Amino acid sequence: PDLLDWLAERFIASGGSIKEMHRLLMHSQAWLMAATWSDEAAAKDPSNRLLWRHEPRRLDAEEMRDALLLVSGRLMPEIGGSLLLTKDREYVNNDQSANLVDYSKPRRSIYLPIVRNAIYDVFTIFDYNDPSVPVDARPRTTVAHQALFVANSALTRESAVALALRARADAAAPSGLALASAGTPLPAISRAILLAWQRAADPEEVEASALWLARETLGCGEDEAWARFAQALLMSNEFLHLE
Numbered sequence: 001p002d003l004l005d006w007l008a009e010r011f012i013a014s015g016g017s018i019k020e021m022h023r024l025l026m027h028s029q030a031w032l033m034a035a036t037w038s039d040e041a042a043a044k045d046p047s048n049r050l051l052w053r054h055e056p057r058r059l060d061a062e063e064m065r066d067a068l069l070l071v072s073g074r075l076m077p078e079i080g081g082s083l084l085l086t087k088d089r090e091y092v093n094n095d096q097s098a099n100l101v102d103y104s105k106p107r108r109s110i111y112l113p114i115v116r117n118a119i120y121d122v123f124t125i126f127d128y129n130d131p132s133v134p135v136d137a138r139p140r141t142t143v144a145h146q147a148l149f150v151a152n153s154a155l156t157r158e159s160a161v162a163l164a165l166r167a168r169a170d171a172a173a174p175s176g177l178a179l180a181s182a183g184t185p186l187p188a189i190s191r192a193i194l195l196a197w198q199r200a201a202d203p204e205e206v207e208a209s210a211l212w213l214a215r216e217t218l219g220c221g222e223d224e225a226w227a228r229f230a231q232a233l234l235m236s237n238e239f240l241h242l243e
Helices: 002-013 018-026 039-044 061-071 121-125 144-152 154-172 186-197 203-220 222-234
Strands: none
Touching: 002 018, 061 121, 061 154, 121 144, 144 154, 154 186, 154 222, 186 203, 186 222, 203 222
8 A cells, every 4th residue: 555655646746647657667676577486585475475576477469479570580660550451441351251451461469450350360369358348457378279379370480480590690690600619500509599588598408409400400401400499499488478
């Protein structure tokens, strides 16, 4: 209650600025906290009521799609515009008509049209709410078809191929070769992990990945092996969850 009173006073003092309130919250220690585990803190506060850590959460549907496009270098950052090319009152979608929306454009998810009876499959699989009904919070499910979609969808596959190409190209640059000896896959592995997981790779991860790539290349070729490696990174909990 004291914190709520203090926030209310700050909100009034800022002239009722919602942006200022967002800025205040997002610069707070609680918001910026990582999900690092502490046995000592867990023993004192097992339910995390005092917010000693950030609770890991899976990315929402829009966040996951944008993250896939971003790390693969395909996200278009342009602001504004629409992907629905029909004029007002001209778009009708029912069980006898085709869906005219092109969801393959790598625009940010905020620009994807929401057609109530033809929701984008990525959204429906990952708990997007029914746009015909107001909800206070989306459900958060973990079911088998979500993992199957990430493993088999064109969105993930195309992003994996692009991520592999991007990591190998970055590592081949003069600055990239400083990461390891030229002619080895180590710089590209380190770069791929950095892009996908937003942290430096552990030496053990790089070594294990290099061994796996060598074995996989014998069976399917170098390009396909790299695409599979990149897809494994994108399918991992570390990529799909925010910590």
